[in-house]
Amino acid sequence: MHASCPPDLAVTRTSLLASLVLPLLLAACSDSTMESPAAATQAVSPPALVDGTIQLLTFYDLRAYAEGVPCNDKSPVPLAAAAKTREELLGQGDSVTLAVIGDTTVDSGMPLRGRATRRAGRARALVIMDAMTAAGVELWVPGHADIDLFGIDVLLAEAKTRGLTVLLSNAELSGDEQLTPYVVVQDHNLRLALLGALEPQAGDGGSLAHDGLRLIKPKRRLKQVADGIMQRGEADMLAVLSAMPNKSNHRVAEIGSVHFIIGAAEGGLAADFVVRRTGAALMAHKHSGRELAQTTFRVVDGDWDLADMSPLWTLPRELADEEANLQRWEQQYGTRDPEHLARLITPDRPSEFLDKYSLHHENIAFLKEYADYAGSMLAHHAVPMEAVGDDDPIVRILAGQGPAMTAAVAELATEPPAFEGDARIAQPGDCQSCHSAQYDFWSATPHARSYEVLGSAGRQLDASCLSCHAAGFGQSGSGYKDPRLDGPYGGVTCWSCHAVSSLHYETRMGVVEPENAPIRHREGMLAACSSCHGARRSTGFELESAMDAVACPPMQPQDPALVAAYRKALSAFERNRLSESFTARHLYQEGRALIGLGRHEEGLALIREYAMGLRGGTSRTVEIANYLDRKGDSRGALELLRLHVKNHPGDPDAHTAYAYILVHALDADVRDPALAASHMDVVAPFDPNGSMDANELPFRKLQVEALFGAQRPREARRLLKYLLGNFRENPSLQELAEQYAID
Known part of the structure; x- marks a missing residue:
């Protein structure tokens, strides 16, 4: 056939x-046919009519998402879903192998540096390994973060006790023990060899990547292993389970005796595509437990023309x-x-x-x-994963993560280390003395209790939870290394949104120095919120409306604390002048203080003087322009940005800010959407046949508004429809569509 x-x-x-x-x-549909893979290396011929179906289930870079997302009870439990799918396939009489590829027991994006954090991380990882065994995982190609967490000897010992085969084909141990370089799975007389590959860390050059483990450049070693398998006639086909980047996968694809590479993050594709690369087929995954991939290899009556189905x-x-x-x-x-x-x-x-x-x-x-279709085929696709109940055996095992972490840290029986670092996180109590209305508002929001809610789930020592639920965790300069230090820092606090340094509340001058209290603009705040409140953690979460629910009330000009701070700042600037320590930046600060005290024209004059002397620094220029616009000097803001755009023609942020003032200036006489539209046409003309990434979206949304304002509705609607087609779930785009009646 x-x-x-x-x-x-x-x-x-x-x-x-x-x-x-x-x-x-x-x-069947390419210029060259795929021979019997065994014949590709002049190997021992396979049986005349090879016949069989092999099912391979894989996760790529699970990153400790074995349970899905703890704060989203609607999210599927990846390992439980894998166990269910595996049982269903086995029930159909299929040959099934479940494998995990890459960092599995720990999130590689959340380094575990402190003693307690690492100890808790190891305890959690062991529970995940227990769940892997219960789910039927047979093969594991660990990532660098997995190996760093345990050390290779401990990782191998823990895996062995759980019946997990650690598969590393391009690695050697420094001792006498041997790693498993490959396994062969079989259905009827169809045999598939599976290799595991891990990229040597940058700068290793094939040296010791981890204590006791030597990683070898993958192309050379995988070719040796693969050629040996095929020459000995041990398998008919060969696949690499890869925890490597695209560049290395493409090199391995050139080997000839490797026919499939699974786990490759090819161009960010999901598990619904097969990409052909110089003789090998690459099959992608989404990481972090977002996809369970099922790969089917089926050969019928010795026909090696595998159709991609x-x-x-x-x-x-x-x-x-x-x-x-x-x-x-x-x-x-x-x-x-x-x-x-x-x-x-x-x-x-x-x-x-x-x-x-x-x-x-x-x-x-x-x-x-x-x-x-019943012929020979290859298929690679994502398996639907459904949520399971608390009584699921995998879920019950994973519920032990919190208690295991708590017990492990308690065994240390040591006090938390002293605070490290210079910049101290401002605590809500520090802010309360001057911002009592804001403090009272924040205290009533869920953010104020975000750390406490981890206690009920036993996750107050879980680094992957603390990164969102605790102020400053894992961020440089905060001095935060040990999870037990979180208590004083609280949950999602003032610092989480405003990043207020200690200078702001210790000197009380930060009120006129945004660098000490960088209150982000709305777009920036939405981006900060989405880092935790994404679709996966917060299903159905609406950022725009949620912002209104948690945004603190603004300070009022007559607030006694604010007036006192302005006066104190002016006294400090006067002393700086006398001591000749007054800098150009102080002009801007002094101008803000004067405006705060109602001396509007004096303050604006100082800010204009400072602004005209600026050299470079788009973010500071935009900050000052926006401030001038808010305070009634829209024309001054426009002139400042026009000059900056002239001096920095290649800076996209500068062009966006300039166009924004032309479209949205508070002074209606300054607005000129037609000029904004023309300027944007020249700077970055819209190409309906081109591609667009999310970074370009703010510019294009503004361009839509400019085109409508310039009475160019046909072009505006065309651009907006294009944006809606590519960024359908973006709330601000939906608002634009409603505003301009775009269906």
């Missing part, structure tokens, strides 16, 4: 709504989304005729819409024709 080539699958296609590349068939899993979801949009357009425009829709939806490029419409129906036909 030979796999037939599905119609037109060997070309790159674009779906109706988003880019969708249907990968080339590994053999991954689209059988990806297309139904894509087609459902496309059909929903077609129905919506039919209701909106009263027609489903493709040519009519093309003229209405994409009047400047109707052929593009018609091509996608045609592809939509070709994909429907493909699904019907190949839904029951």
